[in-house]
Amino acid sequence: MKNFSYITLMIISLFFVACSGSSSQKDTQSGLTDSEKPVQDEEISANDGAINVVHLKSDDKMRFDKSEIRVQEGKIVKLTLEHTGEMPKTAMGHNFVLLKQGVVLSDFGNAAIKGEAPDYEFSEELLNDVIAHTKMIGGGESVTIEFQAPPKGEYEFLCTFPGHYGLMKGIFIVE
Numbered sequence: 001m002k003n004f005s006y007i008t009l010m011i012i013s014l015f016f017v018a019c020s021g022s023s024s025q026k027d028t029q030s031g032l033t034d035s036e037k038p039v040q041d042e043e044i045s046a047n048d049g050a051i052n053v054v055h056l057k058s059d060d061k062m063r064f065d066k067s068e069i070r071v072q073e074g075k076i077v078k079l080t081l082e083h084t085g086e087m088p089k090t091a092m093g094h095n096f097v098l099l100k101q102g103v104v105l106s107d108f109g110n111a112a113i114k115g116e117a118p119d120y121e122f123s124e125e126l127l128n129d130v131i132a133h134t135k136m137i138g139g140g141e142s143v144t145i146e147f148q149a150p151p152k153g154e155y156e157f158l159c160t161f162p163g164h165y166g167l168m169k170g171i172f173i174v175e
């Protein structure tokens with residue numbers, strides 16, 4: 001049974017990979033830059049399936065391409081963080097960190113830089129404030145994590161590389 005579920009998940013994943021492949025092709029043809037792109041309907045419709053698929057981009061300008069992420073309650077979130085820039089992790093590292101409700105984003109951001117460069121891994125204490133997070137990545141890299149969507153509500157996400165959370169933050173909405 002376990003194997004069967006795994007295979008099913010694999011098939012679903014492949015399906016979404018195929019979908020996101022076609023949507024990025026469309027984006028290229030539209031000629032819009034990341035900041036001009038409208039909200040991607042393809043991603044929202046993909047979220048009607050068994051898992052929430054989120055593709056979050058980050059760049060050399062210290063930006064996420066989304067300030068708001070919407071997912072559905074009770075489903076796995078499969079989130080890919082992509083660094084579309086060229087700068088190394090030591091200079092322009094990015095991660096995705098989803099905070100528990102009630103955690104003050106600026107407090108967490110200030111505490112998180114005490115980790116060791118360039119990965120800035122979190123202490124046990126900081127991990128208590130986190131629902132999910134990716135590792136730190138540099139230009140040209142991407143990382144995918146899966147986690148259970150938290151209960152309905154609004155949560156905050158950020159990048160904890162030193163000095164980034166002022167620009168690199170947003171709202172994560174579970175519907």
Ligand code: ZN
Nearest residue numbers: 093094159164
């Ligand atoms: Zn960053």
